[in-house]
Amino acid sequence: MIRRCASYAVLVAGLIPLLLPFYWMALTSLKPKREVFTAVPQWWPAHPAWDNYRSAWVAEPFAGFFFNSIVVTASIVALQLALASLAAFALSRFEFRGRSLIFWIIVAALIVPVQITFIANFMTLAHLGLLNTYAALVAPYAASAFGTFLLRQAFAAVPRQLEDAARLDGCSGLAFLWHVLLPLSRPTVLAFALVAVVTHWNDYFWPLIVTNNNAVRTLPIGLGMFVGQEVTTDWNLLMAASIFVSAPMLLLFFLMQRYFVQSQLRTGIRG
């Protein structure tokens, strides 16, 4: 009983540093300018300025950035799912020469992040004349080592007998992947897709390297430019912009939180 109370006390105390920033962000976003800097902080917006959101939205071409983020994130996740499914299918259901070598080549890519290779990748894309295009934003992420690994684990768990039965029914090859393996692996596929959506929606580093034109810039870059301009002045507008850039991911997370947690449980790291 005492232990239970103590656990609750610690967990609730931990929520203060965890949630206070979110509250402060929402609160600031609703304050009129004269209430942002006060000697004693105002803990409740006396006159909520919803108009801040509109002002922030038009301060930069955020509508265009939003569109670009959707196009880029959707393209990356669709390609990753397609390529990872095919690769995981090969690695989990076929016997062939070099299988484990290829598996390790794919997994080893996890220790070479774009933060190491960016100079070379930038030069490759510049050489191809692809800077400031959707292609440059998407191409390096078209394959996912992590996704291939996760799907391979899921596909390998589908029993052999099922494959034989499906073959007798005339369902083999890609039809087996599409009609049997993927539906049976739905939780893993969904969990991976969600993590990929969040990762690429939030990505700041790579778009910063390959874009310098509003026509293709994504939301994090737009917000980053806003940070550069607004610092020390309009914190209320900056917080409003931060909220509408984050909101889609927060919404997705709260609606699908079960799958986010599952994605971690499925990485095959059990002791």
Place this chain on the structure above:
Amino acid sequence: MTSARPYLYLAPTLAVLAAFTYFPLARLAELSLHAPGIGTSLGPWIGFSAYSTLFANPLFWRVAGQTLLYVFASVPIAMAVALALALLLDQPLRGVGVFRVLYYTPVVMPTVAVAALALWMFNANGGIIDYLLHAIGIGPVPWLVDGAWALPTLMIVAVWKNVGYYMIIYLAGLQSLPRAVLDAARLDGARPIARFFTITLPLLRPTTFFLAVVALIGSFQVFDFVNLMTQGGPSNATNVLVYFAYQNGFEYVQLGMAAAISLVMFAMVLMILGALAWAFNR
């Protein structure tokens, strides 16, 4: 019999990884060994002189040291906090699911939004953190304006952002432990703290190893908070390797030097991962 099909299915993934992960490593080496050319072409071969210039630059050693400090201070702290949270959240408490979700929330936030929020909260002019600390008689702390405080401030922000991710991984590890062993220890009357150090922690070793690898690789990549909150300053106090390579490549247009920095950093990551694997498999 081996058919061509599995190779066909693997080809797109391997092609992308070859083009954007493995080929670039060779390309970085090539760039670092040549003088700058015009546009994207290479200049004449200069051997290892980019590396000797780099190693003779005191700023490089400072940046490398700061990166290691950032990694080896923030990762263990975040892992310890995450483990403590995971132990609390592994209990059959009412509402435990809500706590798990709340503690994970910062993980899905864009780094840019977190950086904007942190700039505001840690601001010397009107920042809420200094106000709250003042209420309990501390401060004001020169968070981002003082060289001694700026890197720790970035670490605080990173720990806040990452701890939920580490927590979930530890929780997954805890939930896969053999219940029978834990129950037996409890029936033997072992005290909770003794039980944790003699049974739970050793059983969690694979999880700790996996998490340490993921966290190290992730922390070495720190760039977003630096670029958005301090631009490496004040006077290079928060300059880290990825930012240093970025500066050399895009601000000073020294692509060969930037490539050398990236490869040196990659070598450091590999050595640390090797040491970690050795330490954990002993």
